[in-house]
Amino acid sequence: MNTRDRSEPLLVAEDLQTHFELRQWGFIRTGTVRAVDGVRFTLDAGEAAAVVGESGCGKSSLARTLLGLNRPTGGAVRFEGQSLADLKGADLKAYRARVGYVQQDPYGALPPFMDIRRALEEPLVVHGIGPRAERERRIDAALEEVGLTPVAQVRGKFPHQLSGGQQQRVVIARALLLRPKLIIADEPVSMLDASVRVEILDLLHRVQREHDIALLYITHDLSTVRHYAGRVMVMYAGRIVEQAPVDALLDAPQHPYTEALLSALADPDPANARQMREIPGGEAPSLVSPPPGCRFHPRCPQAMAGVCETRDPPDFRPAPYHRAACWLREPE
Amino acid sequence: MAVTANPDSPLLEIEDLRMQYRTEQGPVNAVDGVNLEIRRNEALVVLGESGCGKSSLAKVLLRTLPRNAGRPTGQVRLDGRDVLALSEERFRREVRWVRIALVMQAAMNALNPVVRVGEQVAEPLRIHRGWSRRAAMARAAEAFEEVGIATDFLQRYPHELSGGMRQRAVLAMALVTDPDLVILDEPTSALDVLTQASIMNVLKRIKRDRGTSFVLITHDVATSSELADRVALMYAGQVVEEASAEAFFTAPGHPYSQMLMASVPRLRQEEPPVPIPGRPPSLQDPPTGCRFAERCPRRFERCAEDPAVFHPDARHRVRCWLHEAGGTG
Ligand SMILES: Nc1ncnc2c1ncn2[C@@H]1O[C@H](COP(=O)(O)OP(=O)(O)OP(=O)(O)O)[C@@H](O)[C@H]1O
Ligand SMILES: Nc1ncnc2c1ncn2[C@@H]1O[C@H](COP(=O)(O)OP(=O)(O)OP(=O)(O)O)[C@@H](O)[C@H]1O
Ligand code: SF4
Ligand SMILES: [Mg+2]
Ligand SMILES: [Mg+2]
Numbered sequence: 067m068n069t070r071d072r073s074e075p076l077l078v079a080e081d082l083q084t085h086f087e088l089r090q091w092g093f094i095r096t097g098t099v100r101a102v103d104g105v106r107f108t109l110d111a112g113e114a115a116a117v118v119g120e121s122g123c124g125k126s127s128l129a130r131t132l133l134g135l136n137r138p139t140g141g142a143v144r145f146e147g148q149s150l151a152d153l154k155g156a157d158l159k160a161y162r163a164r165v166g167y168v169q170q171d172p173y174g175a176l177p178p179f180m181d182i183r184r185a186l187e188e189p190l191v192v193h194g195i196g197p198r199a200e201r202e203r204r205i206d207a208a209l210e211e212v213g214l215t216p217v218a219q220v221r222g223k224f225p226h227q228l229s230g231g232q233q234q235r236v237v238i239a240r241a242l243l244l245r246p247k248l249i250i251a252d253e254p255v256s257m258l259d260a261s262v263r264v265e266i267l268d269l270l271h272r273v274q275r276e277h278d279i280a281l282l283y284i285t286h287d288l289s290t291v292r293h294y295a296g297r298v299m300v301m302y303a304g305r306i307v308e309q310a311p312v313d314a315l316l317d318a319p320q321h322p323y324t325e326a327l328l329s330a331l332a333d334p335d336p337a338n339a340r341q342m343r344e345i346p347g348g349e350a351p352s353l354v355s356p357p358p359g360c361r362f363h364p365r366c367p368q369a370m371a372g373v374c375e376t377r378d379p380p381d382f383r384p385a386p387y388h389r390a391a392c393w394l395r396e397p398e
Numbered sequence: 399m400a401v402t403a404n405p406d407s408p409l410l411e412i413e414d415l416r417m418q419y420r421t422e423q424g425p426v427n428a429v430d431g432v433n434l435e436i437r438r439n440e441a442l443v444v445l446g447e448s449g450c451g452k453s454s455l456a457k458v459l460l461r462t463l464p465r466n467a468g469r470p471t472g473q474v475r476l477d478g479r480d481v482l483a484l485s486e487e488r489f490r491r492e493v494r495w496v497r498i499a500l501v502m503q504a505a506m507n508a509l510n511p512v513v514r515v516g517e518q519v520a521e522p523l524r525i526h527r528g529w530s531r532r533a534a535m536a537r538a539a540e541a542f543e544e545v546g547i548a549t550d551f552l553q554r555y556p557h558e559l560s561g562g563m564r565q566r567a568v569l570a571m572a573l574v575t576d577p578d579l580v581i582l583d584e585p586t587s588a589l590d591v592l593t594q595a596s597i598m599n600v601l602k603r604i605k606r607d608r609g610t611s612f613v614l615i616t617h618d619v620a621t622s623s624e625l626a627d628r629v630a631l632m633y634a635g636q637v638v639e640e641a642s643a644e645a646f647f648t649a650p651g652h653p654y655s656q657m658l659m660a661s662v663p664r665l666r667q668e669e670p671p672v673p674i675p676g677r678p679p680s681l682q683d684p685p686t687g688c689r690f691a692e693r694c695p696r697r698f699e700r701c702a703e704d705p706a707v708f709h710p711d712a713r714h715r716v717r718c719w720l721h722e723a724g725g726t727g
Binding site for chain 2 (some may be wrong): 120121229230259260261262263264265267268286287288289290292293326327328330331332333334335336338339342343345346347349
């Protein structure tokens with residue numbers, strides 16, 4: 067597929083929906099969780115983009131839907147122009163090989179009873195990479211790449227013998243083994259100690275650049291996006307409410323929710339302790355019965371009566387490459 | 399418990415505090431000669447990488463240590479009186495919850511799932527103060543309002559509350575007895591930024607309105623600056639720098655503090671964060687000399703010897719040889 071047009075996006079989410087049925091005693095439907103509810107974005111080959119949002123807004127559900135682990139209840143995922151829904155058997159397997167996954171819980175990501183070599187060999191076996199010498203070579207190269215040296219020592223270790231940061235390196239090595247086109251990293255550093263976070267983000271950034279891999283970096287911490295993503299998508303209650311190049315988003319946010327996130331975040335400064343942070347009250351809405359109109363309107367300091375609570379805002383384009391789903395950005 | 403004392407005299411003084419865990423591989427020196435001072439209405443942030451001994455320090459102060467912990471040595475003076483020497487009975491009656499409350503790390507996940515949160519928040523008053531159920535519930539309702547939870551949540555069970563609400567509830571539990579000092583171990587690290595910021599607002603308000611002192615334990619530098627009057631940075635069981643927030647965040651003295659500040663991802667800064675290479679040493683067998691030496695870009699011959707504590711300023715202590723003879727670090 068080397069002849070593909072580079073201008074065609076690698077990954078497209080088309081009005082993507084993933085709803086979960088809530089059931090009691092296994093059969094009585096008691097509601098629907100609209101975890102992903104109309105998500106639209108594209109990701110170019112080799113591009114690094116971040117998805118930022120509060121806990122429970124649907125980030126992991128989105129990741130799992132993009133990976134084909136959740137079946138979308140609406141819309142489509144396209145990868146290299148092909149709809150994921152059309153992929154069966156071997157093609158679906160091939161897709162999984164091209165998309166690396168760094169799952170949210172690093173401590174649950176590695177089977178506790180497998181040493182590192184076996185944990186890394188498994189995906190190679192599953193995807194029919196052989197002979198054994200080739201697998202060994204790839205494992206060593208991947209461990210080397212993520213800085214787990216001396217490789218010979220690390221191979222025989224079990225997950226509990228490694229620090230959280232080292233385990234996350236193994237998970238990244240595993241994501242790289244099959245030479246993916248895309249890595250989806252779901253909160254890859256939130257469980258790690260602050261001092262190790264930057265190392266892991268640097269590592270992801272480096273492999274992404276060196277191998278020209280696209281990266282979807284999912285996080286709740288906007289302060290870590292600046293150096294690791296070119297573009298940011300802000301997610302709220304199952305939707306992407308704003309997306310823009312990282313500098314534009316930080317310097318001139320167009321959605322009140324993004325503004326709220328930015329005002330909640332401080333860089334370390336002794337003055338912080340002397341002032342209250344201006345942040346909207348309330349909690350993130352229920353995904354079972356999200357508010358009508360704009361989902362942010364109950365918390366929005368700029369909500370316009372008669373508009374925001376009744377009409378769902380579409381994506382407006384306040385600037386080139388900048389989209390915001392907010393009525394304030396409706397052109398005159 | 400109102401104690402009349404000079405407002406500038408320290409509320410809590412910690413002197414050469416040490417505690418080891420016994421393990422099959424030998425003793426772990428989790429708290430290894432800590433000196434700290436907390437004044438009235440002051441918030442001290444204890445920063446440090448995972449495993450440096452922050453929670454152990456909190457547990458020593460509140461005597462909630464696990465069974466394999468050895469007997470702590472040193473002094474912990476509350477209003478000038480050594481409480482480390484108190485009998486367990488007197489400590490429980492006079493100090494724990496009464497004067498000093500602790501919100502343990504991950505406490506929000508340790509709430510009793512089958513007891514309504516209101517009952518749990520009122521419990522310290524009933525157990526430690528002998529209040530009637532009614533009075534305790536009324537006070538719990540006040541504490542709920544103070545931390546920003548609607549009082550009808552008193553009747554709910556923990557699983558009916560969001561993470562942020564549960565964290566507020568455990569905070570309310572620490573506040574019901576109106577202690578002089580509240581120790582918070584990583585109170586916001588599992589929460590997202592808006593919830594984090596609103597809980598930090600609550601802490602700021604309580605500090606302002608009630609004059610409570612705080613020890614906030616965290617590894618998150620940005621969050622720490624939301625409350626800190628003073629900062630203590632721990633490394634391998636010891637405090638390597640203690641300074642005003644002003645000094646620590648703008649001109650830290652210890653090489654480790656300087657590197658830590660450079661490693662913080664910042665929203666509003668062009669330069670990328672720089673990770674600190676290497677790992678902290680083992681607490682089982684800490685290196686001789688400066689414990690940070692192995693990772694320190696500025697080490698010199700002197701560092702093979704255990705650094706003394708220097709005072710670049712009043713109430714500023716740095717455990718690093720660069721500050722010997724009035725060096726500036
Ligand atoms: N398999 C499932 N069945 C039912 N509900 C689900 C399922 N997976 C996720 N949910 C619900 O969907 C919503 C979104 O969850 P999701 O894990 O995607 O959020 P998130 O943004 O990743 O949160 P966090 O930041 O805490 O990881 C939540 O309300 C969650 O309970
Ligand atoms: N019960 C115990 N027995 C033996 N060692 C322990 C015990 N509890 C903690 N330790 C060790 O003591 C050291 C200090 O642990 P502590 O929990 O105080 O660190 P911390 O700074 O709070 O770390 P974190 O940021 O991960 O919470 C660590 O090396 C830890 O492994
Ligand atoms: S004492 Fe030496 S090694 Fe330790 S921090 Fe200071 S300069 Fe670095
Ligand atoms: Mg998630
Ligand atoms: Mg701890």
